[in-house]
Amino acid sequence: MPPISLTDAKSADLFARARRVLPGGVNSPVRAMRSIDRDPLFVERASGVDLIDVDGNRFIDWIGSWGPLIHGHAHPRILAAIHAAADAGTTFGAPTAGEVDLAEEIVRRIPSVEMVRMTSSGTEASMSAIRVARAATGRDVIVKFAGAYHGHIDGLLADAGSGLATQGIPASAGVLESATKATVVVPWNDVDAVEQALRAHDVAAVIAEPYPANMGLVPPQDGVLQRLRELTEEHGALLIFDEVISGFRVAPGGAQELTNVTPDLTVMGKIIGGGLPAAAFGGSRDLMERLAPVGDVYQAGTLSGNPLAVAAGLETLRMLDDEAYLRLKETTDALATGLRDAARDRPVQVVSVTGLVTVFFSETPVTNYEQAKAADTAAYGRWCRGLLARGIYPPPSQFEALFVSLAHEPEHVAQTVEAAAAAFEDVW
Ligand SMILES: Cc1ncc(COP(=O)(O)O)c(C=O)c1O
Known part of the structure; x- marks a missing residue:
């Protein structure tokens, strides 16, 4: 999957307007995408796992508004x-x-x-x-x-x-x-x-x-x-x-x-x-x-x-019955395993629990904040930009998690893993 160049003329326009009236152009800091060294994409609408920005770019969303959307968007x-x-x-x-x-x-x-x-x-x-x-x-x-x-x-x-x-x-x-x-x-x-x-x-x-x-x-x-x-x-x-x-x-x-x-x-x-x-x-x-x-x-x-x-x-x-949790766990495990395989022997730690996955750009396992802060955040940023360019919307900060939802199907995991493998190549 070759990277695309994101057209973000409308997002850029909105961001310019936003910065005049909202501090940093946003209402909550992580949305500004500063830690992955790019400007935010303004969202137009979303449904299931599909997130569409104001320029018409389409992404598989892995943040789900940072947690609330366990059933995906606009269920x-x-x-x-x-x-x-x-x-x-x-x-x-x-x-x-x-x-x-x-x-x-x-x-x-x-x-x-x-x-x-x-x-x-x-x-x-x-x-x-x-x-x-x-x-x-x-x-x-x-x-x-x-x-x-x-x-x-x-x-x-x-x-x-x-x-x-x-x-x-x-x-x-x-x-x-x-x-x-x-x-x-x-x-x-x-x-x-x-x-x-x-x-x-x-x-x-x-x-x-x-x-x-x-x-x-x-x-x-x-x-x-x-x-x-x-x-x-x-x-x-x-x-x-x-x-x-x-x-x-x-x-x-x-x-x-x-x-x-x-x-x-x-x-x-x-x-x-x-x-x-x-x-x-x-x-x-x-x-x-x-x-x-x-x-x-x-x-x-x-x-x-x-x-x-x-x-x-x-x-x-x-809607969160026992079957839903089994499915959420299966999707989470498939994503974590896929990302681990895609990373191969690179210095990356994939950590997961049902519904949450983090990819630490760290040679060693992370057990506390000091170790998390030692992760290679610049490499994480490059990886995230590579994912966005391939239609995957990751958490735009090393210190967050991918939020897995029940709207994520095996094909979304497969597309994400394929994009992640290519984005790792961008980094190393
Ligand atoms: C664990 C935890 N506690 C509390 C909060 C604060 O919640 P809110 O953003 O709704 O104020 C958050 C927000 O992300 C959180 O992750």
């Missing part, structure tokens, strides 16, 4: 659910039956979640889960893992301080030192560092993406999640799983089902909104009834539990 059943909800009114600021249906479905799937509070974004959901954890424990400190992302909450935009168990320092301009003072950042997969932090501080909660996918996919090593559960219990801290990506993707009940490790609080997003803005957090009745209006922890949202988002999320979950 007819999800569109019908949204249309039906919209016909009845778009938002009421009052409770609806759909919110109860969705909460019941989430509770049915995730045994550790007895009650749910919905929000409009994953950021809000993590922020609120942390507030509940602090209220419930009467402690301040949150332990997070380097390279994990839980949304752009001030306190978690933190880098590790000078020692393993010292307070975090702001990772973004505009974040107060006082906001990151109560955050301790430790390396992923390093249970000794977690133990040290738990000994050194009164920790309210350890928050983890159980299958971190925001430094590329870096699965937990054997026993790590189990050890986090034991250590948090020993030290009276809560364990929060941020399943915004892994939830309803790696297994019907998320990473906690896959690994059999039960957190105290779970943060959810992406899939539960079916492509519309929705997220949530949940846990035991005791913890969740700390929330207003029953409890003393304030949390609210004008569009929380929005009827359109709830309808899209519920329809999305209803």
Whole structure:
């Protein structure tokens, strides 16, 4: 498959206009494609796995809006659910039956979640889960893992301080030192560092993406999640799983089902909104009834539990039966194996779990953020540009994952693997 030269006159035009009125021309940084050293392509429409940009270029999409679109773009059943909800009114600021249906479905799937509070974004959901954890424990400190992302909450935009168990320092301009003072950042997969932090501080909660996918996919090593559960219990801290990506993707009940490790609080997003803005957090009745209006922890949202988002999320979950997960796993395994074969003996690591794949341009396996950062991001960029030129839309950053969907068929995997092999030739 020879590379094509992307015609991007209309995208270029829109980007020029966008840069005048949107910082960097985008509403969320990764979309700008800076880390693969090119300008963004503006999307016109998409259906299934087909993504078409404003210049008429067609791509097989492997990001699926970064996770929500597990059934592909514009799935007819999800569109019908949204249309039906919209016909009845778009938002009421009052409770609806759909919110109860969705909460019941989430509770049915995730045994550790007895009650749910919905929000409009994953950021809000993590922020609120942390507030509940602090209220419930009467402690301040949150332990997070380097390279994990839980949304752009001030306190978690933190880098590790000078020692393993010292307070975090702001990772973004505009974040107060006082906001990151109560955050301790430790390396992923390093249970000794977690133990040290738990000994050194009164920790309210350890928050983890159980299958971190925001430094590329870096699965937990054997026993790590189990050890986090034991250590948090020993030290009276809560364990929060941020399943915004892994939830309803790696297994019907998320990473906690896959690994059999039960957190105290779970943060959810992406899939539960079916492509519309929705997220949530949940846990035991005791913890969740700390929330207003029953409890003393304030949390609210004008569009929380929005009827359109709830309808899209519920329809999305209803189509995720056991057969769907088997198929998602098969597609993921086929893609990962195909990419590994295409890479041959090149210095590339292909990592996967059901629904997620990362290709690290690294000679050695990646087990934490330091190692992920050492990957050859320039080579990754060249590879991605080679894929785009062959009609494949990859995550335009080394520190993300390909999101496999149920709309990806064996022929899409085959075309992607063929393009990937050719794009590897562009790099080396
Ligand atoms: C694991 C994880 N948590 C939280 C968030 C934040 O979600 P949102 O972008 O909806 O605020 C993200 C976003 O990608 C995420 O990947």
